[in-house]
Amino acid sequence: MISDKISNSIKNSSMIRAMFEEGAKLKKIYGDDKVYDFSLGNPDPEPPAEVKAALRELANSEELKMHSYMNNAGYPEVREALAEKINSETGLKLGSDNVVMTVGAGGALNVVLKTLLNPGEEVIVFAPYFVEYNSYIDNHGGRLKVIDTDYKTFLPDTELLTKSITSNTKAVLINTPNNPTGVVYSKKILTEIANVLEKKSKEYGHTIYIISDEPYRKLAYDVEVPNILTIYRNAIMIDCFSKSLSLPGERMGYIAANPEADDIASLMGGLIYCNRILGFVNAPALFQKVVAKAINSSVDINIYKERRDLLYNSLINFGYECVKPDGAFYLFPKALLADDVEFKNRALKHNLLIVPGSGFGRPGYFRLAYCCSLETIKASLPAFKALAEEFK
Numbered sequence: 001m002i003s004d005k006i007s008n009s010i011k012n013s014s015m016i017r018a019m020f021e022e023g024a025k026l027k028k029i030y031g032d033d034k035v036y037d038f039s040l041g042n043p044d045p046e047p048p049a050e051v052k053a054a055l056r057e058l059a060n061s062e063e064l065k066m067h068s069y070m071n072n073a074g075y076p077e078v079r080e081a082l083a084e085k086i087n088s089e090t091g092l093k094l095g096s097d098n099v100v101m102t103v104g105a106g107g108a109l110n111v112v113l114k115t116l117l118n119p120g121e122e123v124i125v126f127a128p129y130f131v132e133y134n135s136y137i138d139n140h141g142g143r144l145k146v147i148d149t150d151y152k153t154f155l156p157d158t159e160l161l162t163k164s165i166t167s168n169t170k171a172v173l174i175n176t177p178n179n180p181t182g183v184v185y186s187k188k189i190l191t192e193i194a195n196v197l198e199k200k201s202k203e204y205g206h207t208i209y210i211i212s213d214e215p216y217r218k219l220a221y222d223v224e225v226p227n228i229l230t231i232y233r234n235a236i237m238i239d240c241f242s243k244s245l246s247l248p249g250e251r252m253g254y255i256a257a258n259p260e261a262d263d264i265a266s267l268m269g270g271l272i273y274c275n276r277i278l279g280f281v282n283a284p285a286l287f288q289k290v291v292a293k294a295i296n297s298s299v300d301i302n303i304y305k306e307r308r309d310l311l312y313n314s315l316i317n318f319g320y321e322c323v324k325p326d327g328a329f330y331l332f333p334k335a336l337l338a339d340d341v342e343f344k345n346r347a348l349k350h351n352l353l354i355v356p357g358s359g360f361g362r363p364g365y366f367r368l369a370y371c372c373s374l375e376t377i378k379a380s381l382p383a384f385k386a387l388a389e390e391f392k
């Protein structure tokens with residue numbers, strides 16, 4: 001039989017998956033276009049034309065050993081291209097040896113946590129947060145410490161952060177643009193976090209890292225997403241192409257670190273080694289080459305912006321409370337019942353698939369993923385309105 005731990009974890013596991021299954025049942029009864037599915041963060045726009053062109057070119061290439069094992073860090077020329085891109089945007093001086101190609105951002109997070117954590121060390125995350133962090137931190141013997149963000153803005157509270165750091169804190173894991181709130185952290189707030197960690201690292205005599213999980217960095221609407229490597233020397237940046245190029249199934253991401261970070265050689269050596277021993281070995285060969293060729297492209301973010309504007313403005317008109325998201329493709333409004341799981345059930349009666357905020361460590365809210373078609377959003381609006389009216 002499978003282990004007790006995994007068996008229990010499966011029982012308690014993701015509400016998002018549960019919604020997916022409920023949705024499939026409803027779609028069978030009512031038809032696809034009568035069920036409004038806002039549950040999964042699976043991008044629906046097709047990848048940009050550059051991705052398809054790169055794939056065609058590579059398929060016709062006579063290059064030998066294109067599908068072989070490689071250095072566990074990934075192809076040097078792909079890492080070089082990413083380092084140069086970061087340098088051109090920031091003025092930093094990363095080399096190819098400051099970049100490791102990974103199996104998506106999920107793979108990258110596991111590699112980073114495996115590399116950094118001694119048993120029992122703490123990783124601080126800000127609620128609400130991407131729920132997989134629970135498992136990823138546990139996978140490597142770490143302890144998750146969740147602290148709340150401000151109730152009005154979902155921004156980290158640096159005073160609370162200062163109080164929460166102990167001699168056992170190894171890293172603070174941030175996510176901007178954020179899943180589930182869509183909030184983007186400004187340079188000011190990132191600098192405040194960095195200042196706290198600088199001070200606490202000195203006080204405790206060891207490096208406290210920022211791990212910055214940034215799958216949505218290219219999906220920001222009219223605001224800058226500052227590069228964390230320019231703000232904190234001991235930051236580890238994680239990016240992927242799952243959302244920016246609509247390639248989640250291809251599992252392509254990377255880790256980048258500042259060449260000035262403490263003991264950078266051992267950090268990079270650890271990351272490369274962990275990429276190998278976690279069984280990833282190296283990131284998928286073909287798609288490393290594809291993303292390098294499409295390095296300057298991204299999905300048209302106006303597609304998401306139009307959806308955000310329609311959904312956000314409509315919900316506010318119907319009486320929902322919500323922070324206006326500046327990035328990613330999520331909205332995180334307040335549930336109209338304190339019990340967000342019950343609220344999700346009430347929404348289901350209107351064929352609305354939403355995810356309770358408890359699934360992200362913030363009960364009393366719900367998440368909407370607007371990576372579904374504009375038509376679905378338009379068709380769903382009467383249902384959101386009717387749901388709100390039930391609580392007036």
Ligand code: PLP
Binds near residue numbers: 240242
């Ligand atoms: N981190 C966050 C905040 C995410 O929302 C996701 C995916 O939805 C991931 C990491 C995982 O990304 P990937 O599919 O590239 O592994």
